[in-house]
Each structure stands twice: as C-alpha cells, then as structure tokens.
Amino acid sequence: MDENAPAPTAVSERISTSDIREANVAALCTLLRENGDMTRADLGRASGLTRPTVMAVVKRLLAQGWVTEPGEIRVPAGGGRPGSLLRFRAGARVLGAVRFRAGALETVLVDLTGTVVARSVAARPAEDAPWTALTEAVVRQLTELRAAHPEAGPLAALALGLPGSVDRVHGRWSRPRRDGWQDLPVGPRLSELLGVPVGVVNIVAAALIGSVTREPVPPASACLVYVGAGVGCATAVRGKLVDGATGSAGELGHCRLPGLTTVCRCGRVGCLETVTSAGHLRRQYSRLAGGDPGATLADIERHTGGGLPEVVDEAADRLALAASWLVNTINPAVVYLGGNPFTDASTLFVDRFAGALREYAYPPDADGLAVRAVNSEATLSGVVHVAGELLPPFLRPALRLAH
Ligand SMILES: [Zn+2]
Incomplete structure (x- = not known):
C-alpha cells in the first residue's frame, strides 16, 4: 500500500437530519433567487424534492421571512392546478x-x-x-x-x-x-x-477583491496599485489573496528609491510614497501652479488643461517602475490602478502609468498585460x-x- 496515499474518508461520517433540512432550505432559496417567482409545484419539479418536503421547507422559509407569497397565482402552461407564487425576499436581511x-x-x-x-x-x-x-x-x-x-x-x-x-x-x-x-x-x-x-x-x-469580483471572468492572479494618503498594493495569486506572515503584505509605498531625500512618515528616507501619495501630489502641484487645484487627480488634470504636470507625470512613472517589480515577480493577468477617491475619474495619470508599466515590465511592451483603472466603489x-x-x-x- 502506498504510504503517501491520503487516509480514506470515514464512511461512518453521519449526515444529520438538520444538515438535510439546511441543504433543502439552501436548494429552494437558490432556485427562487436564480429563477425569480416560482410555485411550490415548480420548486418540486426543479429540485426533485417530494411534495411534502417542499411544503415543509416553504412553510419554514415563510415563517422565517426569507420568502414571501405576494398573492399572485400562476396557471401552468401545459394545464394543471394553478399555484400561488413564492418570492425570495432580497430585503429579508x-x-x-x-x-x-x-x-x-x-x-x-x-x-x-x-x-x-x-x-x-x-x-x-x-x-x-x-x-x-x-x-x-x-x-x-x-x-x-x-x-x-x-x-x-x-x-x-x-x-x-x-x-x-x-x-x-x-x-x-x-x-x-x-x-x-x-x-x-x-x-x-x-x-x-x-x-x-x-x-x-x-x-x-x-479594492482588489472588489475589482476582481466585478469582472465577468475574474482573473486568478491580479494586483492592484492604490494611491491615497499612503501608497500600497494588493496581490492575489491563483485566486488567493496574499496577506503575508503578519498581515502587512503590500507596503509598496515604503519601498525605497534612490535619489529621494524626503523623510517618510515611517521615519525613513526615500520611500516611494513620499513622491507619489495624494498629499504630496496635491501640495506639490498647488505650490507650482498656485492656488488649490482640488481634491483629486482628475481635478489636477482639468486644472492643467489637458496635460500632466511634471510632478504628476514623474509620480506615474515611478509608480509604474515599482509596479513592474511586482508584475515580474507574480506575473498577474491584470494590474488595476485605483480604489481610492483620489484616482477616481483620472485618465491621463492612468494612461501614463499603463504605458510606463508595459514598457518596464517583462516581457517589454507585453500586449498580454491588462492595466485597468478602477474607481473607489470597487473598494x-x-x-x-x-x-x-x-x-x-x-x-x-x-x-x-x-x-
Ligand atoms: Zn516609508
């Protein structure tokens, strides 16, 4: 016998009647959610459960408020007894x-x-x-x-x-x-x-979970670059979110770049977020352009009149450079940028980031790498x-x- 073979599952594992009841509740709720209103007879046909079981489960669902009976009658197309429609209550909880x-x-x-x-x-x-x-x-x-x-x-x-x-x-x-x-x-x-x-x-x-689950076909491996008060990233590899040993995976903003001199809020000098955070970009831009450009990157883009100010352009480039290390390490199908209100509705910054990332990531100018902007509702x-x-x-x- 192969001693590496997994232990056989205990055949005596019992399935209790309450497990069966829960499974029946789940089956009928799922049918009502997926198909819309149905009669008890429809539910019986679609689930394969007996009529008394359907009656009992529906009684329970009505009593617990998961299902309502709006008082509408449906006559089966092929004849037969008319039945009262049942409706899943989306507002039950x-x-x-x-x-x-x-x-x-x-x-x-x-x-x-x-x-x-x-x-x-x-x-x-x-x-x-x-x-x-x-x-x-x-x-x-x-x-x-x-x-x-x-x-x-x-x-x-x-x-x-x-x-x-x-x-x-x-x-x-x-x-x-x-x-x-x-x-x-x-x-x-x-x-x-x-x-x-x-x-x-x-x-x-x-933000990454929201972005991935909104996709018609969610990518298994993806990462998201986030620019707000801080700068961070999140990664998912083969459908699993990477949390790290202590839950602090994704501190992209505290990766250090050569040539920077500003002290970061972490106490060190040269962190990426000292030149790419929302606060830095707002401060720098309003100092150079004079006046308050507004709260978001889209405001800055509008204020500039169609071009990216140098400080913002440089930030997009540096962010893309940092993200290229991430891309080369995990090989994601999609890189998202956004999730914070600061980047909502930005177009020029996103385009600059996407262009630079495709240039820096391996293989160079990879057409297969999708770079997508997401808004803060994704978060x-x-x-x-x-x-x-x-x-x-x-x-x-x-x-x-x-x-
Ligand atoms: Zn730092």
Whole structure:
C-alpha cells in the first residue's frame, strides 16, 4: 500500500437530519433567487424534492421571512392546478460595509441582491481617541442609518475596510505607527456589540477583491496599485489573496528609491510614497501652479488643461517602475490602478502609468498585460463581498454593487 496515499474518508461520517433540512432550505432559496417567482409545484419539479418536503421547507422559509407569497397565482402552461407564487425576499436581511476614509467612515447597507439600500458618511473619531471610540462610532452610525431606513431588514453580517495591517482570520487590526494600536480585536468587539459576524479586511485588499469580483471572468492572479494618503498594493495569486506572515503584505509605498531625500512618515528616507501619495501630489502641484487645484487627480488634470504636470507625470512613472517589480515577480493577468477617491475619474495619470508599466515590465511592451483603472466603489464592493462571505453561500448577494 502506498504510504503517501491520503487516509480514506470515514464512511461512518453521519449526515444529520438538520444538515438535510439546511441543504433543502439552501436548494429552494437558490432556485427562487436564480429563477425569480416560482410555485411550490415548480420548486418540486426543479429540485426533485417530494411534495411534502417542499411544503415543509416553504412553510419554514415563510415563517422565517426569507420568502414571501405576494398573492399572485400562476396557471401552468401545459394545464394543471394553478399555484400561488413564492418570492425570495432580497430585503429579508442586509449586509453592512464600513469603509475607512480620510477623516470619515462611510457605511452602506446592502440587500441580498447587492443593491445599496442606505448610505451615510460620518466623521471619524479624533486620531488621539482610544481605539474603542472607532467601534462605538461604527455602532452609532449603523444605529442611525437603520433608524433612517426602517424598511431595511435586520443586519446579517458586517465588514470593515481598514488601513494598516489586518488579520482577516481573527478580525484583528494593527496600525504600525501608533503606540498601543497593535493587534486590536476590532472584529470580535463589534461582533459582541452587534450580535452578528463581523469581518475585517485591509482597504487595499478590499479594492482588489472588489475589482476582481466585478469582472465577468475574474482573473486568478491580479494586483492592484492604490494611491491615497499612503501608497500600497494588493496581490492575489491563483485566486488567493496574499496577506503575508503578519498581515502587512503590500507596503509598496515604503519601498525605497534612490535619489529621494524626503523623510517618510515611517521615519525613513526615500520611500516611494513620499513622491507619489495624494498629499504630496496635491501640495506639490498647488505650490507650482498656485492656488488649490482640488481634491483629486482628475481635478489636477482639468486644472492643467489637458496635460500632466511634471510632478504628476514623474509620480506615474515611478509608480509604474515599482509596479513592474511586482508584475515580474507574480506575473498577474491584470494590474488595476485605483480604489481610492483620489484616482477616481483620472485618465491621463492612468494612461501614463499603463504605458510606463508595459514598457518596464517583462516581457517589454507585453500586449498580454491588462492595466485597468478602477474607481473607489470597487473598494466598497470588496468590503461588501467580505461581509457576504460570512453568510451561508445561498444567501450571499451578487458580487456587483448595484445602484
Ligand atoms: Zn516609508
């Protein structure tokens, strides 16, 4: 006998009646979600379940509020008894997604079709506040949002998109440059306060998840370059997000380039983000051009009147150079640029980045390398996706955020 062969699965592994009941619930919910309204007879035919089983499961789904009976009757095309239609209730539960933004927390409630049913932006707690002020602010914002939208169903799960190091498995968060903000149990604490499962994800990783899952055919290997207050990247290889040993994979902005002299917020000199971050580009451009160009790269592009100012052009080039090391290392099918409001609607910067990346990456001028701009809604979409993963698969919303 081959001693390397895997151990056989225990044949006595029992499948309980509650497992079967759950599987039947999942099967009928999935049919109603995929096909729209159906009668009990339709469900029986499509699922292969017996009539008494369908009757029992539907009774349970109606009692639990997953399904409604709008009172419409369908007569079968080929004759037979008319039946009352059943409809999956997309609003039976909502998912919450919270995105950490500059000075603010953006919260959305999404129904089980992925449609945003409520959205609000509130000020973030002060930087010197204790970390629990953040969890309290999230609970307060959710409470206010639900009070303003009483039609939204109960919260089923929540996810937070956060900067810094995130341990997705244990729901813990660390901010490397803040004393005492290491390994904070943000997920477990919120789960205790809200009584629902809570997931956490790095904001750049969320942008990549959102970008990949919006594709008609999601690429298995992809990376995303993110330019905001900091500069980072996220990578997925063969469908798996790369978190790293301590959850801080993707610190592209703290890779050092020769010839730079500015001290980075990490305390070192020469980091990529000292010449490519949103703050640097805004400051440099307004100093050179005079006046305030606005908040985003698209504003700067408009202000310049169709050309890229040198400082921005140089930043796109340096970012592409850094990204080319990433591309040559992991060989992604797609490189996304964006996910932060700063890069939303930018065209010239994205084109410059894409052109330089194709030039620097190997093989040179690779036509097979797709470079795509994504907007900051992709990030929110990624946070929603993480919240959805906390639900049983048959209840997960569509991955695309609808409006
Ligand atoms: Zn740095």
